[in-house]
Structures are given as structure tokens and as C-alpha cells.
Amino acid sequence: MEPVLQLKNLKKTIGRKEIIKGLSFDVYPGEVFGFLGPNGAGKTTTIRMLVGLISITEGEVVIKGTSITKNFEKAVQHIGGIVENPEMYKFLTGHQNLVHYARMVNGVTKERIKEVSELVGLEKRIHDKVKTYSLGMRQRLGIAQALLHRPSILILDEPTNGLDPSGIREVRDYVRKLARKEGLAVIVSSHLLSEMEMMCDRIGIIQNGSLVGVQKVTEFMNEERFIRVQFQLNDSTKAKTVLSQQFPELVIEQNDKGLELSLENEMIPKINASLVKNEINVYGIVQLTKTLEDRFLEVTGGNQIG
Ligand SMILES: Nc1ncnc2c1ncn2[C@@H]1O[C@H](COP(=O)(O)OP(=O)(O)OP(=O)(O)O)[C@@H](O)[C@H]1O
Ligand SMILES: [Mg+2]
The missing domain is CATH 3.40.50.300 (P-loop containing nucleotide triphosphate hydrolases)
Known part of the structure; x- marks a missing residue:
């Protein structure tokens, strides 16, 4: 059209x-x-x-x-x-x-x-x-x-x-x-x-x-089932091995900052627990993608973080 x-x-x-x-x-x-x-x-x-x-x-x-x-x-x-x-x-x-x-x-x-x-x-x-x-x-x-x-x-x-x-x-x-x-x-x-x-x-x-x-708007309402998250770790290589064994469906990307994963929100604590259990130090868990609503709240000052 x-x-x-x-x-x-x-x-x-x-x-x-x-x-x-x-x-x-x-x-x-x-x-x-x-x-x-x-x-x-x-x-x-x-x-x-x-x-x-x-x-x-x-x-x-x-x-x-x-x-x-x-x-x-x-x-x-x-x-x-x-x-x-x-x-x-x-x-x-x-x-x-x-x-x-x-x-x-x-x-x-x-x-x-x-x-x-x-x-x-x-x-x-x-x-x-x-x-x-x-x-x-x-x-x-x-x-x-x-x-x-x-x-x-x-x-x-x-x-x-x-x-x-x-x-x-x-x-x-x-x-x-x-x-x-x-x-x-x-x-x-x-x-x-x-x-x-x-x-x-x-x-x-x-x-x-x-x-x-x-x-x-339709995407907007039901988006964010999957979010992109970065795990900042002391040993990304070991973490990748551990996670791909325990969560075979996960798509894991390794880069110099750590691991990047696309996942549902509920997976974050599970992954964190698994990393800690395997004695990998977790220095940070950072959400990389933002919803349109997040962005709107940011620009309107609704989100006071940072
Ligand atoms: N004639 C003008 N001379 C100088 N600055 C202007 C002029 N018209 C608009 N601006 C500036 O441009 C910016 C955008 O203004 P605009 O009226 O387009 O915003 P808006 O999104 O419609 O806001 P609102 O929700 O308050 O209606 C503002 O910072 C405003 O002060
Ligand atoms: Mg106006």
C-alpha cells in the first residue's frame, strides 16, 4: 500500500x-x-x-x-x-x-x-x-x-x-x-x-x-515477553558452558562484557541462581532493550532511575 x-x-x-x-x-x-x-x-x-x-x-x-x-x-x-x-x-x-x-x-x-x-x-x-x-x-x-x-x-x-x-x-x-x-x-x-x-x-x-x-499498538501491548539482558561475569566461558547445559533452549551470545541473552523475565533469577551455584561471580545484570513505554516514561521523567 x-x-x-x-x-x-x-x-x-x-x-x-x-x-x-x-x-x-x-x-x-x-x-x-x-x-x-x-x-x-x-x-x-x-x-x-x-x-x-x-x-x-x-x-x-x-x-x-x-x-x-x-x-x-x-x-x-x-x-x-x-x-x-x-x-x-x-x-x-x-x-x-x-x-x-x-x-x-x-x-x-x-x-x-x-x-x-x-x-x-x-x-x-x-x-x-x-x-x-x-x-x-x-x-x-x-x-x-x-x-x-x-x-x-x-x-x-x-x-x-x-x-x-x-x-x-x-x-x-x-x-x-x-x-x-x-x-x-x-x-x-x-x-x-x-x-x-x-x-x-x-x-x-x-x-x-x-x-x-x-x-x-498491538506489538506494544504484548511485547516484552522477551527482553535482552546482559550478564556481567568474571568467567563468561565457563558460564556459557554451564548455562547451555542447564538451559539448552537459550540463545547465548558471548562478548567482551559477558553474556547476552534474549529471555523472559522469569528466567533471570533462575539463571542467576545457576551461575552463583556454579561459583561464577555475577557483577551485573543489565536490561538492554527497552519498551516503548519505558522510553516514553524516560522522556517524560516518569522514570527516576539514573
Ligand atoms: N516560534 C517559535 N520560536 C521559538 N521557539 C519556538 C517557537 N515555536 C515553538 N518553539 C519551541 O519549540 C519547541 C517545541 O514546541 P511545540 O509547540 O512544537 O511543542 P509541543 O510538542 O506541541 O508541546 P505541547 O505539548 O506543549 O503542545 C518548544 O521548546 C518551543 O518553545
Ligand atoms: Mg502542542
Whole structure:
């Protein structure tokens, strides 16, 4: 499948400060991609470049095969985006707001306005004034507005900010539905891992303008059965002999620091006990791989170790 959106080594420098330091990732049709990072990580800056609100310092953004720097008009037709809170006229109805925005876009029909209202589940309230809407409904009206011109990718910067749990759920459900039913590619940013897990197919973590990791949510939930661990020992050769006899299924790699093993967590004490019993000195047991959650906790300061 062809990606809808490609970021290729995207960079942004403002003044002398490099804020975005070379981001690369692809987003596919029907996929919800979560852009996760703490405050100040660079989510909004990246999104502003994607929708053409600020210039790109270096690198490229390609939307359905068209580079936004080379052919902005054509590329941007495929994007529906909400960067700041959508401005709505509170004393007009949801429908009147959509009609108003439709005037600024070519070829939006009455039917399309009805269709987008239904897509975000506002059909019953669309003729009520926006001032009577909950915050979640206003967000959904914003999404409806962004969908008017039939974009292939929807870009939402912190769409659940300020919503209560039921509002968050509304937005989440509609975002998922749009991706699944309409084949829309969606990028949503957030600083909440738990929320991203429920809404997204893949999550990319951004910290200080760099991508720390990209991972599928399914892998993310059941990963870490196997971890990579280094045993620092006084006699690796003897340890290797002992362990391969006692645990024949283990894949053991010997290097100048000791032994490296891929194993389940529960194996660590068993191996340690076996080494000690065989009078091998264990100087350290170090976990080498990290889960996306570990990395996120590290970048957000949730992990105080070290
Ligand atoms: N116009 C600007 N001039 C100077 N620095 C800027 C400018 N815009 C953003 N920054 C800096 O770039 C960094 C990234 O900001 P950005 O708003 O993209 O982060 P964010 O991930 O969206 O954060 P938040 O979760 O708070 O919305 C911050 O350190 C910010 O201070
Ligand atoms: Mg932001």
C-alpha cells in the first residue's frame, strides 16, 4: 500500500534553535497514527509544517506523492487539519457554521455537509446553536469542517485537550470510525500514552524534536515477553558452558562484557541462581532493550532511575 503521508528527514530551525531534528515516518490509508510526546517536544511545530502554516527548514513532506514544498496547492488539497481550536460562530447553528466554511472551499455540496455531519454523529444536533454544544461536540464539528473537502489525511493536534472522559471517548470513537470506514489516514498528537493506546494503530514518540521510536499498538501491548539482558561475569566461558547445559533452549551470545541473552523475565533469577551455584561471580545484570513505554516514561521523567 502507498503511504498517504511521508516525512523525510524533516527539520525546523527557528532563530538559531533547531526545534525539529530530522523526522522520518510514513502514514497509511485507514491508519490512526499517534504522535506522542511531552510538552515542548515539537508536536505542534511538526504539524504546522505538515499543514503548511510554517515553512520547512530542511527535508520533505510528501502527500499522496506530491511534495508540499514543490507543489503546495496540489499537496494541501489532500489534507484536513485542525491545529488550534477550531473557531466556530457560537450563535450560529452547527449547520450554518459548516455552510459558512463550505463557501471557502470549492465544490462542497449540500449533500456533503449532511454527510460530514453524520460522519461525526452530529446529525441530530446540527441545527442547534453551537453555544449549546458540549466541548466534545464542538471538537466533532471541527472535524466535520476539516472533512468537507474530502481529504485523504486528517491531522489533529491534541484533539482531546480539555475534554472530560466522555468527550474524550466521543472524539476517540469517531476518529477510529473515520479511519476504518472512510479509509482516512489520521495523525493525532497527544501527551497521554493511555489515550494514544486506545485511539491509535501505531504510535511514534517524539522528544526534543527527534523520534524516539515508532511501534504498532498491538506489538506494544504484548511485547516484552522477551527482553535482552546482559550478564556481567568474571568467567563468561565457563558460564556459557554451564548455562547451555542447564538451559539448552537459550540463545547465548558471548562478548567482551559477558553474556547476552534474549529471555523472559522469569528466567533471570533462575539463571542467576545457576551461575552463583556454579561459583561464577555475577557483577551485573543489565536490561538492554527497552519498551516503548519505558522510553516514553524516560522522556517524560516518569522514570527516576539514573
Ligand atoms: N516560534 C517559535 N520560536 C521559538 N521557539 C519556538 C517557537 N515555536 C515553538 N518553539 C519551541 O519549540 C519547541 C517545541 O514546541 P511545540 O509547540 O512544537 O511543542 P509541543 O510538542 O506541541 O508541546 P505541547 O505539548 O506543549 O503542545 C518548544 O521548546 C518551543 O518553545
Ligand atoms: Mg502542542
